[in-house]
Amino acid sequence: MDPVTQGALGAAVALTKARPEQLAGAAVLGALGGMAPDLDVLIRSSADPLLFLEYHRQFTHSLLFIPLGALLCTLVLHGLIGKRFGFRFSLSYVFCFLGYATHGLLDACTTYGTLLFWPLSYERVAWNILSIIDPLVTLPLLAAIVWTVRTRSSAAVLLAVAWFGTYVTFGMVQRDRAEEVAWRLAESRGHTPHRLEAKPSFANLLVFKTVYEADEVFFVDAVHVGWKSKVYVGESVAKLNVSRDLPWLESNSQQAHDVERFRWFSNDYLALDQSDPNRVIDMRYSLLPNDINALWSIQLEPPASAERHVMYQMHRGDSRAALPTLWAMMTGADID
Structure with missing residues (x-):
């Protein structure tokens, strides 16, 4: 998924677990944690043009890597951001963890392929239920984050997360309908x-x-x-x-x-x-x-x-x- 959506979903999920006085810091840490796995795009080589294809959406996107990935984010972001909001290291870790945990799963909803189960499996998981860019995913999340931080009420972000879940379910239904049509077309x-x-x-x-x-x-x-x-x-x-x-x-x-x-x-x-x-x-x-x-x-x-x-x-x-x-x-x- 695009970086804006990754950050928006990470921030939204982090906000669902934040207290009113923690909302702004939670949104920032959740957003940065949600985008962090895509730093794997820096793994590339001018001598080997396909190296980045092997490492993008690889170990940084694995479900098993989430605790370590969140810890690395916290080590970098706690001093820069967490302390400014008065967070303990453990609280910064929680918000980074919640953001980071959304990334691989969101990417698996698209068609590109994500190594969710690395190193146990090198299968590229692609559920084909969301486009790489979809404003009906991104815009409600962004609007809810702004509203929640400004009003200190989590109702909007809870609704946005519920909308996201509903939209993903709709994507599954639509994918299955399209496949059914394609099967009939092939048979014809x-x-x-x-x-x-x-x-x-x-x-x-x-x-x-x-x-x-x-x-x-x-x-x-x-x-x-x-x-x-x-x-x-x-x-x-x-x-x-x-x-x-x-x-x-x-x-x-x-x-x-x-x-x-x-x-x-x-x-x-x-x-x-x-x-x-x-x-x-x-x-x-x-x-x-x-x-x-x-x-x-x-x-x-x-x-x-x-x-x-x-x-x-x-x-x-x-x-x-x-x-x-x-x-x-x-x-x-x-x-x-």
Whole structure:
């Protein structure tokens, strides 16, 4: 989730356990604790472009790391903030702990993948029930935090936390509805999916990107799930087969190893870019939910050497041009 939402949820949860005279300090410590796990983005290397993919949402986001992560936050923040509000170290720890504890769980609600159970498991947990950015999550939390700190009444923040829980539950319902539509769509095409997922599109829970794999091919569509469901038919592309698609790639080369690292990161939703035979894309993300134009990829460069890494690339595209189409999908309108 975006840093503002992470901080807002951390602050809101911390405020639910604060006394009236503690509210301002609790909000600050909870917010900073809620954002702290994303400091793992600093773990990166100019020589290895994929290193940050392995460590972002890794150990700092694990449920088992919460007590230690909260302690590290408190060691830094108590002297800077906690003491200024008259808190004991133990109280600063409580508020940092409550904020820190929300982070991994909130990230797992999105589609990116979070190592919640590291080091017991390296599975990337993604419940696909919230978009990475969603104002219906963030704005009520921010408004409730301001109101609670100004009025010294916790009623607003309790309502905001209850709203968050309700909205997450709604996301689960919407995801399941979208998956049901996608299963029916696959059956109508004569396909028996090997796997199928529905992921919320940008900033809403009305339109989901559905991806299913059948016969080594990915099929991408968008599904509007309002009062009635509507399918926006998308595209298909063959699943990456290294021996077929990258015959020049030596199996013991660094680039071959990087492809497998990228496969783990993307949960094996990999395909070859149709416009570049040496680019491998992550099928899970695109500007429009019925597109296969990926937001990020890795670029390979033949010949494969023992040391050369792949290049990691971001593809922003024209987001302004995509927004009217996404809005039309959200309203259930027909599109060209």
